[in-house]
Amino acid sequence: MMARIVMADDGPAFDGATAERGPLGGAESALVALAESLAARGHRVEVYNHCEKPLAYKGVEWAPLARGHSGECELFVGNRGSRVLGLGRRAGRRLFWLHNPATYLKKPRNLAALLRYRPTLVVTGAHHALSVPRWLPRGGLAVIPYGVRERFRASMPRPAPPPRAIFTSNPLRGLDWLLDLWVKRIRPAVPQAELHIYAGAAVYGGATRKAREMEAVLRRAEALASAGVRRHAPVGSETLAKALSEARAMLYRGDPGETFCLALAEAQAIGVPAVVTPLGAVFERVIDGETGRVAANEEEFVAAAIRLLSDDGLWQRWHRAALEKQGALSWDEVAERFEALMR
Numbered sequence: 001m002m003a004r005i006v007m008a009d010d011g012p013a014f015d016g017a018t019a020e021r022g023p024l025g026g027a028e029s030a031l032v033a034l035a036e037s038l039a040a041r042g043h044r045v046e047v048y049n050h051c052e053k054p055l056a057y058k059g060v061e062w063a064p065l066a067r068g069h070s071g072e073c074e075l076f077v078g079n080r081g082s083r084v085l086g087l088g089r090r091a092g093r094r095l096f097w098l099h100n101p102a103t104y105l106k107k108p109r110n111l112a113a114l115l116r117y118r119p120t121l122v123v124t125g126a127h128h129a130l131s132v133p134r135w136l137p138r139g140g141l142a143v144i145p146y147g148v149r150e151r152f153r154a155s156m157p158r159p160a161p162p163p164r165a166i167f168t169s170n171p172l173r174g175l176d177w178l179l180d181l182w183v184k185r186i187r188p189a190v191p192q193a194e195l196h197i198y199a200g201a202a203v204y205g206g207a208t209r210k211a212r213e214m215e216a217v218l219r220r221a222e223a224l225a226s227a228g229v230r231r232h233a234p235v236g237s238e239t240l241a242k243a244l245s246e247a248r249a250m251l252y253r254g255d256p257g258e259t260f261c262l263a264l265a266e267a268q269a270i271g272v273p274a275v276v277t278p279l280g281a282v283f284e285r286v287i288d289g290e291t292g293r294v295a296a297n298e299e300e301f302v303a304a305a306i307r308l309l310s311d312d313g314l315w316q317r318w319h320r321a322a323l324e325k326q327g328a329l330s331w332d333e334v335a336e337r338f339e340a341l342m343r
Helices: 016-021 026-040 082-088 102-106 108-117 175-189 209-222 237-245 262-269 298-310 312-325 331-340
Strands: 004-009 044-049 055-057 060-064 073-079 091-097 120-123 140-143 164-167 194-198 229-232 249-252 274-276 292-294
Touching: 004 026, 004 082, 016 026, 016 055, 026 044, 026 060, 026 073, 026 262, 026 331, 073 082, 082 091, 082 108, 102 108, 164 175, 175 194, 175 209, 175 249, 175 298, 194 237, 209 229, 237 262, 249 262, 249 298, 262 274, 274 298, 292 298, 298 312
Parallel strands: 004 044, 004 073, 044 060, 073 091, 091 120, 120 140, 164 194, 164 249, 194 229, 249 274, 274 292
Antiparallel strands: 055 060
């Protein structure tokens, strides 16, 4: 049965076409993927955000947030910021899709919106759910993981690639730490290894203080070319999928604020073994000892990275296990779970 579904986001400017042309952050790309998947399932989907102008793209109607929305809908999905919840006041079912630890909801302005609209909170995993205070006013709590686009899920077993590690996340989430370990311990043990970094502030919405901090870390990476470090500009999902398919290992420390880590989910789905630490929700993305290593400390991280970059047999075992066990949900399956919340 077709439903009218309204989605709203108060973050950076983007739309469906933006997502095709270049890179987007995890919360933005997730919203695009869900909207398009719901539209493909026959629903009328409208997205209100800070896009420059109205746009009809892949079955989704995009419109500037300033235009507002007062019509009725069967399902409203507020994305990330509580200020958009008022747009769903006449919805049959209100959802508030969270992408960061829920502790920010304790701020007075967020509490006021939750008290007034009582949306069902949607989180991305068990670790994420633990960040939601039990006393927080809400209409319910649902756990729905992110999906992974088909271009990352449709991959076949391949021979062991050269020792090329890859980093595709926010530079402020442990890249400085990784560069230290790479230069001092990992690269000296595997002299032919390279570390390819696909990251940049453009993914996260422009010139801000954090953007300047990201650029400082990336300039440091750029200066380490003699140590095999290669800096790349952020790329769209098609180019990123190709880069991942040529990588031997995803090396990522993680961050306490990590609630899902789509970058790791994409890497694992395409068959790239990963070495991570148990910060945030990162440990949920890797099957320790089967598709990579969840290292308890720096010693374990370095040892696992060195072995993965140099042991073809280990790489093949972890690579094949990642392909077999880490396919993740498709966005159509995620859309189906959102649909179920209307019933």
